[in-house]
Amino acid sequence: MPEFRNDFQSRAITERTGTFTDNMKLPIHRWFRYSAGFSATWVEGIIAELQPKTVLDPFAGSGTICIAADKLGVNSYGIEAHPFVYRLAQGKLSWEIHTHEFLEAITEIKNLAASIQPKFPDKMLVLLSKCYTEEVLIHLFKIKQAYLELAPTLSEELQSLTFLAISATLRCLCKR
Numbered sequence: 001m002p003e004f005r006n007d008f009q010s011r012a013i014t015e016r017t018g019t020f021t022d023n024m025k026l027p028i029h030r031w032f033r034y035s036a037g038f039s040a041t042w043v044e045g046i047i048a049e050l051q052p053k054t055v056l057d058p059f060a061g062s063g064t065i066c067i068a069a070d071k072l073g074v075n076s077y078g079i080e081a082h083p084f085v086y087r088l089a090q091g092k093l094s095w096e097i098h099t100h101e102f103l104e105a106i107t108e109i110k111n112l113a114a115s116i117q118p119k120f121p122d123k124m125l126v127l128l129s130k131c132y133t134e135e136v137l138i139h140l141f142k143i144k145q146a147y148l149e150l151a152p153t154l155s156e157e158l159q160s161l162t163f164l165a166i167s168a169t170l171r172c173l174c175k176r
């Protein structure tokens with residue numbers, strides 16, 4: 001056992017563990033780039049080799065380890081301190097939701113957003129106006145309002161998945 005542990009430890013250090021780049025080609029993982037995330041392929045290899053009954057990731061980030069565990073049918077727990085990152089992980093871990101359910105929910109949010117008047121905060125954060133044009137900000141506040149209005153009517157998984165989908169599109173809308 002000590003020999004195995006030494007081998008395992010040295011591989012854990014020398015192999016390509018800490019890059020999320022490869023995950024951008026993988027289903028679910030690629031839904032949101034999280035630079036601090038581990039390589040899912042590496043994680044899957046370790047879980048497959050050790051065959052644990054349960055996995056605990058005390059620093060779960062965007063959920064790479066729990067998703068890998070799901071894929072291999074292993075029970076897992078994750079703890080993540082950052083509320084936004086935690087919600088991204090929850091969204092990815094809601095991957096079992098049927099596409100039609102997701103599409104129905106996101107279309108409802110989109111339609112409501114298109115029909116409401118945006119409520120702007122009294123004081124706009126400087127960072128927001130630096131990141132987005134005024135036109136884009138109007139759309140974003142409408143989407144936020146529509147999401148907040150409809151979220152309580154959705155299951156927890158759909159709330160997380162639609163939150164993730166909306167968050168992932170923000171990068172594409174950013175000023176270049």
Ligand SMILES: C[S@@+](CC[C@H](N)C(=O)[O-])C[C@H]1O[C@@H](n2cnc3c(N)ncnc32)[C@H](O)[C@@H]1O
Binds near residue numbers: 034036058061063064
């Ligand atoms: C290197 S990342 C983890 C990446 C993750 N294993 C993955 O592959 O996606 C470390 C994470 O730990 C979280 N973190 C830092 N301190 C924490 C704490 N005290 N409790 C829980 N999470 C914490 C950070 O917010 C960050 O998302």
